[in-house]
Amino acid sequence: MIRITFPDGTVREYQKGVSSYEVAMSISPRLAAEVYAATVNGELRDIARPLDTDSTLRLHKWDDPEAKHAFWHSSAHLMAEALESLWPGIKFGIGPAIENGFYYDVDPGEGKVITDADLPVIEARMKDLAARNSQIVRTEVSKKEALELFTAKGDEYKTELISELEDGTITLYRQGNFTDLCRGPHLPDTSAIKAIKILSLAGAYWRGDEKRRMLTRIYGITFPKQKMLDEYMVMLEEARKRDHRRIGRELELFSFSHKVGMGLPLWLPKGADLKQRLIDFMTRVLKKRGYTMVSTPHIGSVDLYKTSGHYEKYGADSFRPITTPQEGEVFMLKPMNCPHHCEIYNATPHSYKELPIRMAEFGTVYRYEQSGELHGLTRVRSFTQDDAHHFCRPDQLKDEFKSIIDLVQYIFKIAGFSEFTAQISLRDPQNHEKYIGSDENWEKAEKAIIEAAGEKNLTTTIAIGEAAFYGPKLDFMVRDAIGRKWQLGTIQVDYNLPERFELTYMGNDNQKHQPVMIHRAIFGSMERFVAVLIENTSGKFPIWLTPDQAVMLPISEKFNEYAKTILNLLNNSDIRTLIDDRNEKIGKKIRDNELKRIPYLLVIGEKEAESGTISVRRQGEGDKGVMKPEEFIRLVRDEIGREIDV
């Protein structure tokens, strides 16, 4: 007998060799039917695997990520089995479970193409195969056996993977006629996979390397119940409606023009207004926090970027240099503001007493992004950073860093980004040539970031090898409508530019010292921030920020005049108000302005005109009753006060 300890501390005895599934059955068959994976002594396992020793056991139901992972991983294998039966000889790369569903990278073979039209076919075959309730069987094999198996099959991608694995750790999973190299864990059989949707196709380079072959990546998702899949598809559809490109067009915020060029956003009046309001707000916040504003040109001499090291690192991937009629003059479109700011620092001498200097600019920069990379406002070739550089003494570094974390948290709170992630990006210790600067400075900078994040109680993930070439960084990421993560805020420590630009300050010892530089952006870029804000709010911006706060809706043309007097009153009271005096019925006006997401719709008819009132309707909420214009002004001001005073 072996003793199994459950998460709640209870202990039960079982026959040696009992499976996690059987344990679940012994508790309740209903539980067993919903368990897809188990953590045994801290190790995630198939529920079909036998338990041989006294163990702690956690059973994972659907709501646990571990369960979904096993479910979707098995689904990936099921899809692979379907693909192999449809395209004999197809070769397989990797097929993992992902956050929502799974994919498999495949090579259908020379001259064969999988297209969108094949997706329903794959789906149907998967359903057939799933219905056979094939057992999913785990076997441990030697490296030699594994290599022989996949060499015989001609699966060169798998053999490449196997050749990098350690002997004795290799496992295979087989269901039906399909065998895959896999660590697991998996479902005991395919019967639980009831609802299947093959979502999309994409190209993906083998092992993410663009010099290697491009495989076909097939994305899918599965659920134990059809209803869950239906709900998921509805959720996806809802998310698509929040796409900032769609809302940006509907609300007339921004546009792109083929003639102007791809990736070059055009801010329409309402969007420009919104963007400017964000800039004004941020400027007020920065001034309170001891920043000074600076302004620099959109181009800079190529020497500037040679000094900074950017030219060497990125010159080939940038917009081409600009040359002048005068020979020998070469300029670059500004891809970042830091070198300019370094030269502003150098324009005047500095004492240790002045530091930290916090220099901010809403600087528009230009970066050549590959055409396939461009995406709405989140990935563009021209964008405005809310950029700033802190020049500080080494002893001030950590406090400066912490103050910026504070600022990020403050701004994200006002923007309503409650769910953001913070990532500390360090250099790859295996690959020092990717970075510039001394080991000593890197270690100091990395230590400062980790400590500062720790002292601010920030939950962080650490990404090795993701640092900028000049220093480590802390990035803040927010999700868009369909769950993609976008980096907004970033804080980066840099000992290298101060050295390259020979930045100095006079210390209390009457000696020159080198300041430390912190690069930081809070919004990241105005473009990306607005995009993420649109998707997080569905275009229902907070009232302090929204382009139009209220719209007057006269019930008929008879009341246009009264509506206009109120319009003037509101606008003079700094409430951004429009009038919809079209010759339309009130129902139509309400519908149109609701769709424009204007927060307050003010209906004006005979009653209001007689009593000197307005009838207030809140967007998305309905009629709020009649009030005096002064009351409404107070209402809006209070609301703005609550939004900004966080």
Add this chain to the structure above:
RNA sequence: GCCUCCUUAGCUCAGUGGUAGAGCAGCUCACUCGUAAUGAGCAGGUCGUGGGUUCAACUCCCAUGGGAGGCUCCA
């Protein structure tokens, strides 16, 4: 840049080897209206661009621009 798909009116989309339609938006007129679409009429497209096949191409083929989803990259 690469893979798959898409590209028809301002927007959303039909459509056929015989040079095009709908809804919404726009404009005009009538109605003067009470909380999510009043009615009628008008106007709007060399079917992304350039080649080719054909008696004839929006439709088939090639190239190219642009877009979508990914891959890669993101100072």
